[in-house]
Amino acid sequence: MGFSVSGSAAIIFLAAFVGFGVLYTSAYNSFELIDTAADDRETDLLGQQNTEIEIVAAEAFSSNDTVRVTVENTGSTELGVNETDLLLNGTYQADPSTSVEDATDSSLWLPGENLTMETSYTVSGTIRIKVVTEHGIAAFEEVTP
């Protein structure tokens, strides 16, 4: 009788041990996954809070159908040039030429620096210009040729 109880208890303890191991590993991995995602989210939110831009100049040239926009990074974080979008009259401009002040080929746009974006666009009447940064922070301006 004693041996039966001991054998049964040993089997149940072994199963409990294995079960705890499986559950602990799974819970730890789940926590890690969510914690990493939350850290990334926190970094993005911090970048968003530190982002601010201002359109300092906007020109539309009807002579050669070109629009040139100069935007200053007035925030306190670096911004990606390739992730900055330009909308003219609400239409996405796929491939504007970009140039960062003092660092023409840079893909980074640092605080205090000006980014100039130039693109071909049929100029007629007032043009609504919207510049959107990688964090979704935008600046708006209207320009008349």
Next chain:
Amino acid sequence: MASVSSSTLILFIASILVAASVAGTMTNGVSRLSDALGDRSIDVSNEIRTDIDVISDPGSDAVYSDAETNVTLLLKNTGSQTLSTDPDTLDIIIDGQYATDVSTRVVGEDTDWEKGAVLEVTVNRSLGNGSHRAVVIVNDHRETFEFRV
């Protein structure tokens, strides 16, 4: 004496069988719980990593086309993971009505809807003059965009 040994053996076998059965049920339950926990954590992680912004200019004529009777929204991926461009993974609701005729394409130099990329979403819908409201839902992340026609 032999009958005592037999009954002891029967009790021993029965107790081992019961214990094995309990252990099997327990490990099976824990395994299912563990799988569910793993799946849920992936879902929660995706929800946390998903963030989009509607960057369309609400005051422009590019949002609604009278000629083609469609609404075009520009969605920027401001989260930390690449999102699917499959229209089935996006829920668009315009003026409270679920949009079924939706097409998508990534604009600019990007090919996937990765971090920083912009997705153009076109919804076939006829709208009258006045203010309208579009709601976009991706991975439980909800964005509202109001515009005027």
